[in-house]
Amino acid sequence: MPDLHIQLDFGSDVPIYNQIVAQVQELVLMGALHPGDQLPTVRQLAAELRVNFNTVARAYRILDESRLISTQQGRGTYILGTPDPHKSEAARRRTLEELARRYRDSALGLGFSTSEALAALQALLSTAAEEPSPAERPNTAAENGPQEKV
Amino acid sequence: MPDLHIQLDFGSDVPIYNQIVAQVQELVLMGALHPGDQLPTVRQLAAELRVNFNTVARAYRILDESRLISTQQGRGTYILGTPDPHKSEAARRRTLEELARRYRDSALGLGFSTSEALAALQALLSTAAEEPSPAERPNTAAENGPQEKV
DNA sequence: TTTATTATTGTATCATTGTATCATTGAATG
DNA sequence: CATTCAATGATACAATGATACAATAATAAA
Secondary structure: OOOOOOOOOOOOOOOHHHHHHHHHHHHHHOOOOOOOOEOOOHHHHHHHHOOOHHHHHHHHHHHHHOOOEEEEOOOEEEEOOOOOOOOOHHHHHHHHHHHHHHHHHHHHHOOOOHHHHHHHHHHHHHHOOOOOOOOOOOOOOOOOOOOOOO | OOOOOOOOOOOOOOOHHHHHHHHHHHHHHOOOOOOOOEOOOHHHHHHHHOOOHHHHHHHHHHHHHOOOEEEEOOOEEEEOOOOOOOOOHHHHHHHHHHHHHHHHHHHHHOOOOHHHHHHHHHHHHHHOOOOOOOOOOOOOOOOOOOOOOO
């Protein structure tokens, strides 16, 4: 759990929670925080910064909504995996193949044939015609990161 | 002791224990788990899912209270009689569709298109040509399950 | 076999973490 | 002034984790 060295300016007109948001974003961008890293708890950081922990929680929630971190009740908050660009194309491909294997095995385990599994996927993809552009979609999933407290 | 192939989404707002409950219900409903089958121990499943075993225990307790499983201190947890003995074909179909949805969403989360997801599955199914016939799968069912002293 | 010991299983209790809701503050505005 | 509203604080809560415990099984000892 790294010390974030966040510096607040209580005289500023920019709200505390926004200062926290900005500085965490900065730390991630500069590479001081890596995917999977656990952030201080809302109460720890709040004590360090001499603010109410709700203010830290509010900052964390904003960062969570922007998919930069993952806040998990009872577990903590973790830096979320960077969207895509850092993962090599080969690694992405291997992950996709692993997902396909899992889907096939699950279907077989339920007594379906591989052709039925394939047909089910085709049916799903044809019904949901509107396929969101990967560029626009705010990276809903991938959630690889935070479950392991590194 | 079957591997349940439970997949958790730590970023979701639905609690872990509810995700476990839902997926076990699913597995029973579609016939992947039969009366008498022993579930993984709370610690085994917890280690596999990277969560605290109390979380698994909480899920098991909920399933026990709904009379779907029987948790027995010192013995383990076992599938009870299914409330609906005829696992409907519709339920199996719904489960397959849910699995397909998960596969698609995971692929999209990795930045792949739906067509790429489909192609990956097709490639996998073509390479592994040996497909076990569903008819051959013997019902590994409850024939001699570990007598539940309920 | 019988008994004692050890291991494994689920249970109970509390601590820790983030969340939800409302109260308070203080500055902007009329 | 009074009003309003965003920012922050206080409190209660839900989800998860850590630890000790009790019940059952498995094994060893007598």
